[in-house]
Amino acid sequence: MSMAAAAAAAASSTMLRASNISVARPVPVTAGQQLIPSGVACCIRTVSGRRAAVARAAAAGDGGAPASALPAVLLFDCDGVLVDTEKDGHRISFNEAFAERELGVSWDVELYGELLKIGGGKERMTAYFNQTGWPAKAPKTDEERKEFIASLHKRKTELFMALIEKKLLPLRPGVQRLIDEALGKAVKVAVCSTSNEKAAIYILAATTLGVDPQSCVVVEDSTIGLAAAKAAGMKCIVTKSGYTAEEDFETADAVFDCIGDPPEVRFDWDFCANLLQKQYVS
Numbered sequence: 001m002s003m004a005a006a007a008a009a010a011a012s013s014t015m016l017r018a019s020n021i022s023v024a025r026p027v028p029v030t031a032g033q034q035l036i037p038s039g040v041a042c043c044i045r046t047v048s049g050r051r052a053a054v055a056r057a058a059a060a061g062d063g064g065a066p067a068s069a070l071p072a073v074l075l076f077d078c079d080g081v082l083v084d085t086e087k088d089g090h091r092i093s094f095n096e097a098f099a100e101r102e103l104g105v106s107w108d109v110e111l112y113g114e115l116l117k118i119g120g121g122k123e124r125m126t127a128y129f130n131q132t133g134w135p136a137k138a139p140k141t142d143e144e145r146k147e148f149i150a151s152l153h154k155r156k157t158e159l160f161m162a163l164i165e166k167k168l169l170p171l172r173p174g175v176q177r178l179i180d181e182a183l184g185k186a187v188k189v190a191v192c193s194t195s196n197e198k199a200a201i202y203i204l205a206a207t208t209l210g211v212d213p214q215s216c217v218v219v220e221d222s223t224i225g226l227a228a229a230k231a232a233g234m235k236c237i238v239t240k241s242g243y244t245a246e247e248d249f250e251t252a253d254a255v256f257d258c259i260g261d262p263p264e265v266r267f268d269w270d271f272c273a274n275l276l277q278k279q280y281v282s
Contacts, residue, residue, distance in 0.1 A: 071276045072215040074182045074269075075205055075234070076175075078193035080221035080241035083169045085160075086116060087242055093160040094121070097152055103135040113243045119224060122153045172239070174259025174266065178219075181269035202232035217272045219259070223247045235276050237267070 079085045091112040098105040118124045139148050182189050188209055192201045206213045218229040221241040229236035238252040249255045260266035
């Protein structure tokens with residue numbers, strides 16, 4: 001779902017302003033570089049080097065932490081973090097795609113929660129059909145089934161995008177506030193989304209933005225995303241979503257039910273900054 005983050009960012013009047021978002025395409029790789037899988041994208045809002053330097057110098061001059069100790073980038077996962085898309089977005093779109101093809105398949109809320117343990121929509125459908133049996137209208141050969149799954153997933157994505165364009169999926173509480181606070185501090189903000197290889201997207205974001213991964217703070221909602229953020233060497237705050245509330249987040253740097261808006265704010269930008277500074281304290 002390479003454009004999900006950009007679409008989600010523009011989904012409603014409470015979404016991120018379009019002027020704050022641009023799309024960074026996957027960078028080409030050469031020998032010796034880490035391969036970034038196709039279909040990976042991140043939406044990035046950058047700030048000028050002068051503005052960032054002024055903000056960091058001011059922080060240091062006021063007796064705060066040194067510039068190197070302040071977060072350089074705030075990274076958001078998309079699904080479940082910005083928007084609670086899985087249950088009321090992707091699941092609905094999968095079922096609509098199945099119905100259009102008359103496959104006789106429908107994923108209920110509980111089943112889809114189990115299927116989310118499989119990373120990637122195409123991989124999810126393939127594993128499900130391999131386990132329960134392929135629909136009668138599905139092709140018989142492996143190669144034809146790959147094409148069938150790819151076309152089915154493409155249609156599912158189109159249906160999901162239609163939901164986004166109709167502004168039916170608003171931002172979760174506190175997302176807009178936290179982003180505004182970060183941008184107000186001249187901190188770069190990126191939204192990262194990929195169906196698999198999640199650690200690669202965080203490495204790509206840091207590389208694209210030209211920052212040390214250890215200066216990044218990630219907001220995630222799942223153990224898979226948490227593991228990816230930690231594998232990339234980043235601090236990670238978990239905001240639980242409907243499908244991840246019972247997962248084990250022992251390795252997270254902090255865990256909340258959401259980011260929150262007044263009068264029920266769970267954490268703010270200062271919390272993110274203080275979280276990162278802990279690694280500089282002996």
